[in-house]
Structure formats: structure tokens, C-alpha cells
Amino acid sequence: MKSLFKYSSIFAFLLLAFACGNADDDVNLDINFGDGLGKGEPVDDCLNFEESDLILSIQEQYTTLPGKVSILFKVSDTNGSPVAGLTANQFTIYEQGRNDECFNTISSSESYARISPNSQIFNANTILVLDLSNSVLSSSLDELKTASVSFVNNVMPTTTEESYKMAIYWFDGEDGLHLLNDLTSSKQELVAAIDSITDDISNDPSTDLYGAVIESTDIAEDLLKESIKNEVIGAASVVVFTDGTDQASRYTKEAALKKVNDVSANISFFTIGLGAEIDTQILSDIGKTYSVFAGNAEELENTFNDISLKISERANSFYLFEYCSPKRDGSGDNNLVIQLTDGNRQGAVQTKFSADGFTGGCE
Structure with missing residues (x-):
């Protein structure tokens, strides 16, 4: 079963946003076309990444049982210019669970990491x-x-x-x-x-x-x-x-x-x-x-x-990146970092996901 992060509440509130104008507490679903991280956060210092040349701006994320994590994000350079044509092998996944001092690299091949058609969201x-x-x-x-x-x-x-x-x-x-x-x-x-x-x-x-x-x-x-x-x-x-x-x-x-x-x-x-x-x-x-x-x-x-x-x-600068997480039910909320390397440029973004209900069998 697909569990959209907060989608139901977001769209319920959105109806109020249309009805009530631009109040300070309105929900904003506008795509982040600027240089911000959208729903993402700066990457933890423990990874010691260099200064970003690329911006990964998270637009939405959700999980699908038995263990798939899906992140829709836009990629741009620091001038705001979109970056198109990226492939899954240019991304590295890092996870941090409750027992990890920093992040562990997740194998892209073992986790079936891929860029998927984003038409579903x-x-x-x-x-x-x-x-x-x-x-x-x-x-x-x-x-x-x-x-x-x-x-x-x-x-x-x-x-x-x-x-x-x-x-x-x-x-x-x-x-x-x-x-x-x-x-x-x-x-x-x-x-x-x-x-x-x-x-x-x-x-x-x-x-x-x-x-x-x-x-x-x-x-x-x-x-x-x-x-x-x-x-x-x-x-x-x-x-x-x-x-x-x-x-x-x-x-x-x-x-x-x-x-x-x-x-x-x-x-x-x-x-x-x-x-x-x-x-x-x-x-x-x-x-x-x-x-x-x-x-x-x-x-x-x-x-x-x-x-x-x-x-x-x-x-074409919007990507739906998906992978099968090794985290399992009972691990709670886990931190996630996605790093992109494009030639001599790199960028990364951090978010978190809940592994509630996660089991093996994800492909």
C-alpha cells in the first residue's frame, strides 16, 4: 500500500487555502524553482561533503510497502538553471538509523536504485x-x-x-x-x-x-x-x-x-x-x-x-528517485541523504522517512 507523506492532510488544507486567500498559515504546494531545498534539509556535517555546486530541491516524498522510498526532487545549479538528463548511477544513497553515529552508504545495485517515470505524482x-x-x-x-x-x-x-x-x-x-x-x-x-x-x-x-x-x-x-x-x-x-x-x-x-x-x-x-x-x-x-x-x-x-x-x-530537471531501503519495521524514523555527482559538480540533500511496516521483498 502506498503511504503518501501527509498527502491527505495537505490536500484537505489546500482546499481551505483556495477558500481563505493568502493567510500566513496557508499551505503552499508551489514547486520550488529557486535555490532552496524545498522539503529537504542541509546535509549533516558528519559526511564532510564539499560545498554544493548543485541544488536538490525535494518537492514530495512517499513510501510504498514492502520497503520502497520515493523522492521527487528538482535539480538546478547554484544560479537556478535546471539540470536535465541525469541517470540513477550518478546518485549515492546514505542512511542513518537510530544506532548510527553518522550515515552508511547504501549500495545502489543492492537497493535497486533507479530514476522512475514521475507521472504518478x-x-x-x-x-x-x-x-x-x-x-x-x-x-x-x-x-x-x-x-x-x-x-x-x-x-x-x-x-x-x-x-x-x-x-x-x-x-x-x-x-x-x-x-x-x-x-x-x-x-x-x-x-x-x-x-x-x-x-x-x-x-x-x-x-x-x-x-x-x-x-x-x-x-x-x-x-x-x-x-x-x-x-x-x-x-x-x-x-x-x-x-x-x-x-x-x-x-x-x-x-x-x-x-x-x-x-x-x-x-x-x-x-x-x-x-x-x-x-x-x-x-x-x-x-x-x-x-x-x-x-x-x-x-x-x-x-x-x-x-x-x-x-x-x-x-526534465524533475526526477523521481526510488530505492529499496534495508531498514525494517520497528526502526522508526530514519535519516536519508541523496548525493548527486555530475562531472566535477556535486550536491546533496537530507530528509527522513518512516520504515513502519517495511519488510523484505522490495524490487
């Missing part, structure tokens, strides 16, 4: 929002489609994984986003949707940029709420492309920026601007995570690739 959703107003359709549609397909291919995993999904919307001057393709884990479906865009798709040549930002943020928030309902930690990336400024004047810049700045830290914002008519300051403010600008349509694919790399790195 984490998902990453991307919302791609395309400006298909008249200026784009008449002058840079082919380049935009090529760049968007490249973006999908770079962000979505090579093999279909349910924990990574994308939806595509578009906007013109009308009030409301248009759905091009609903949230899916199918790369082929997304590419087919992009290929289906024609130059007569829009009936309104204006640009409702601020409305598109507000509505796409609402969609991202709804996705996070759905993740919470399913007892899954969720992250979302909103990517907005435009070649101009807001012309519809339906919503204000202040309303759009307030929407972006007031949301959960689990939502990242990226913007891609094209041409000379964009307002780079506004797009940088909206794309508070990362913004990039193309001087002409020929540069679009490179700028989309730049953004896709940032999104992919963030999503």
Missing part, C-alpha cells in the same frame, strides 16, 4: 498561444508553422508520456482564445493541428494580446487545480507568440500583468516576439520566466527552439 503541461492576426497570416505564416512544429518536437518527449502534455490556442482580435488542439500527449496530433492552419483561419485582423494572456493564464490555473484534485504535483508553461502590440484595447496592460504576477509559482511564462512593431518591454514583463525576439520571420525557428530548450530543461 508530477505532470508538466505546456500551453502554446499563437498570434494569428492578419499581419502574421499575410507575411510569416509558413515560417510560424515551421517554427511551431519544431517547438512541439523539441518540447514533447520522443516517446509518448502522459506526464508531458501540450495544448495549442490562437488569437486574433476576437474576445477569447480559439482552440487549435486540446491538451494531449500526442506529438503527431499537435503537428497535424499546426499543419492545418490556413491563411483564412481568422475573421478579425486586430490583436487581443492582453486578453490572450489573461485567458491562457486562467487555463493554466485550471490545469493546476485539476492536478491537485488528482493528487498530482503540476507545473505549467504558457508560451505566447506575437508580432505586434495589443490593438483590441479590450483589456488593459495592467490587468494582464497583474494576472501573470499573481499566479502560482508553478506557472512559467515565456514570450516570443517578431518584427519591429512589438513592445519588447511589455513582452519581457509578460514573459517573466524568459523572453526572446526575432528580427524577421527567418529567425523564428531559432527563437522558438530557444524557448523550447528552456521549457524542456525545466520539465
